Amino acid sequence: MAQAGLLGILIAFLGICLSSADGKPAPVLPAAAREFLEAHNLARAAVGVAPLKWSEKLGNGTNRVVRFQRNKMGCQFANLTSGKYGANQLWGSGMAVTPRMAVDAWVNEKTFYNHADNSCAPNHRCGVYKQVVWRKSLELGCAQATCVKQQVTLTVCFYDPPGNIIDSLTVCGTIICPVINGKPVRLCLQEGSQSSPLILLDLPLNTSAFSSLIKHGMIRMVFECKCDSAGSKEPLLSNPQWVMYCNGLKMGLARRRELSWKDEWLLEMTRTVSAGAGFLPDKGSGGHKYLRGQFEKVPGSGSDHSQAYHLIDPSDSFGQELSVFFLRH
Ligand SMILES: *[C@@H]1O[C@H](CO)[C@@H](O)[C@H](O)[C@H]1NC(C)=O
Ligand SMILES: *[C@@H]1O[C@H](CO)[C@@H](O)[C@H](O)[C@H]1NC(C)=O
Ligand SMILES: *[C@@H]1O[C@H](CO)[C@@H](O)[C@H](O)[C@H]1NC(C)=O
Helix, strand or coil: CCHHHCCEEEEEEEECCCCCCCCCCCCCCCHHHHHHHHHHHHHHHHCCCCCCEECHHHHHHHHHHHHHHHHHHCCCCCCCCCCCCEEEEEEEECCCCCHHHHHHHHHHHHHHEECCCCEECCCCCCHHHHHHCCCCCCEEEEEEEEECCCCEEEEEEEEECCCCCCCCCEEEEEEEEECCCCCEEEEEEECCCCCCCCEEEEEEEEHHHHHHHCCCCEEEEEEEECCCHHHHHCCHHHCCEEEEEECCEEEEEEEECCCCHHHHHHHHHCCCCCCEEEEECCCCCCCEEEEEEEEEECCCCCCCCEEEEEECCCCCCCCCEEEEEEECC
16 A cells, blocks of 8 residues: 555645534544544644534434545545535545545645645645635534545545535624823724734824714725835835825824733733723823724735725624725836
8 A cells, every 4th residue: 555556645725514423422542543633633722724524414324425436436536515614525546545645634734835825736635735724714624535446545634614604704893092182093903813913003093083084984095005116016005105085084193013011911801802882991091082893804805915805794783884904006
């Protein structure tokens, strides 16, 4: 069963299916489950993504799929196009395929994936790698079956929530308003409530100017990169200076700031708030008001030259539409 005996390995990614069965959880994971889980979590740790948990329900689901494919379909790929889980499959022929080999085959697609522009080299299926490291997927279940006659091993993993939900990236937006007048209002966007900011800006607005702006129903904040041609190779949001417009009016220059310990403290204090407004008292500075909400990155806006975010769960505290645009000409 050497590498040379490999006739073929095929990989599939699909968005899927399968209902659950109920029952009591097994206290100790079987060896194969541990191997699947460890291989996934190694790949996730390598790119700073939290580990998956094993789900017996998903494990049972994949088990039913591979048994059906073995008994009725000669271990072909399963048709998993309609279902609520993410799924990776591997079809390996002419050799034994261990759980680790299956996961490694998916992770190897990493080589063909370009994180910067979310693109994939021609003739490769980066979806399988992206599903392995998908940040919002939390649970994993996998199973394998072998068809002895055909010498084929089919491996299937399910992921919940499913990955590769194209372009529906949600970010957490926080607007921090120092109560002492004259200090700039800050805007922060984070991928998750604990991630370091995608962008953190001092806006050319003080708290009273900002408060009078948000009295109007709809706000469009446009940030136009103040960048020279050398800067245009950097990721869009890394630019240090932006000309800010609010509903068409030029406000002035917004500046990227480094995360100070005070910013970190403020973000930490609001970490559990998914949407809302509040006040954080603080002796030294007189305290901060904050507004916080979930923003959806607009599909197709992830280019090097423009990104758009819309507030998706307006709470009473926001009470309005808010969109933020970043542009580079
Ligand atoms: C998974 O399958 C096993 C064996 O059939 C069963 O005992 C267990 O209750 C199932 N667990 C879940 C969560 O479906
Ligand atoms: C897979 O199943 C879906 C519906 O469940 C069907 O529309 C599709 O044609 C099937 N694909 C293949 C390759 O059989
Ligand atoms: C806040 O900004 C407004 C508008 O730019 C300005 O008129 C006002 O003086 C500022 N307030 C303080 C306390 O700096």
